[in-house]
Amino acid sequence: MPETPHPSPSPLTTTPLTADLLRGALELEHTEHGVLPHRLPARARAQCTDPQLAMVESQPSGVRLVFRTRATTVELDALRTKRTYVGAPPRPDGLYDLLVDGRLTAQAGVPDGNTLTIDMTEGTTEHRPGPPGTVAFTDLPGGLKTVEIWLPHNETTELVALRTDAPVEPVPDSGRKVWLHHGSSISHGSDAASPTAIWPAHAASLAGVELINLGLGGSALLDPFTARAMRDTPADLISVKIGINLVNHDVMRLRAFTSAVHGFLDTIRDGHPTTPLLVVSPILCPLHEDTPGPSAPDFTDLAEGRIRFRAMGDPDDPTPGRLTLRLIRDELADIVTRRAPEDPHLHYLDGLTLYGEQDTPTHPLPDDLHPDAQTHRLIGTRFAEQIFTAKGPFAP
Incomplete structure (x- = not known):
């Protein structure tokens, strides 16, 4: 079952967030918090200053962490940027989908984070910073397995830290197209x-x-x-x-x-x-x-x-x-x-x-x-x- 928001006090191992653990991103930007997956490379981003494009290409639609592990507990610290609209009820939180050996096993959201408030009638935006949050998945099945964490498709997501109670290794090339x-x-x-x-x-x-x-x-x-x-x-x-x-x-x-x-x-x-x-x-x-x-x-x-x-x-x-x-x-x-x-x-x-x-x-x-x-x-x-x-x- 998914839990939020605080890291577990149990001893967990932190694994560096490197490109070989991520799929679906064209580039990783190192930030003050961690890494930010991009779906367009820096050269492309430099050629267009449209804030709409900057927002959507940094929303990790289709981007996921993929690794092999025997861990039964997986924690991910992330800093999200959530959109809100002036005059409208709050939007649902973005979800993290956890797959074990290809099967959807759990879903959860990350609390806190940045907020981007959009006033569509005035055409203005306001960015309010916030702290990173933690999404934790526990009671995963034992044994060696492939774990995928699909990032929210509609929230810009900086990845801060990955912790598990067993070692993590990249998944070998499956040969899939x-x-x-x-x-x-x-x-x-x-x-x-x-x-x-x-x-x-x-x-x-x-x-x-x-x-x-x-x-x-x-x-x-x-x-x-x-x-x-x-x-x-x-x-x-x-x-x-x-x-x-x-x-x-x-x-x-x-x-x-x-x-x-x-x-x-x-x-x-x-x-x-x-x-x-x-x-x-x-x-x-x-x-x-x-x-x-x-x-x-x-x-x-x-x-x-x-x-x-x-x-x-x-x-x-x-x-x-x-x-x-x-x-x-x-x-x-x-x-x-x-x-x-x-x-x-x-x-x-x-x-x-x-x-x-x-x-x-x-x-x-x-x-x-x-x-x-x-x-x-x-x-x-x-x-x-x-x-x-x-x-x-x-x-x-």
């Missing part, structure tokens, strides 16, 4: 129940692959630095989910979009010329199927803890090339078709097969934009069935 995925807040895990329940993690579990998740909330914008990070990251399977953030931010028109997609794929191919590469179009979002962006939050129900989104564009806007989700799906399918003769390892998946109009009666989008926890599981299951099984492009 590495799946590198990039997408928006939906891939990041917005509104998922826990870090192993985000749809890419669920799909990876079903498929038996190692996940590197570059789902970046609000930041899947075909940035060249993200493409270069993917180019330079070793991977056996690669997917890019493209579209919703480009409409959300209303950042480009069709002419620029087509060229940017080609450039993004070209850059990935510079480092992975024959790796299976999957282009995934947006899932259904009625808000923007035929209405261009940008999107804006609707604060009508903020006091009840709900933020919805609405489309600010005009569906009758005559401006040529205004991006909608329907237009993006058509263009992505055409881009893959045109590239296919020279790139037989490039594939396309229509996002509507993951979540479409047929799903809205039973799985509505709570904020009109993001899937809920149950729908994350649905999307992950469908992705695994279509992509990783015998007839799929990522089949063994």
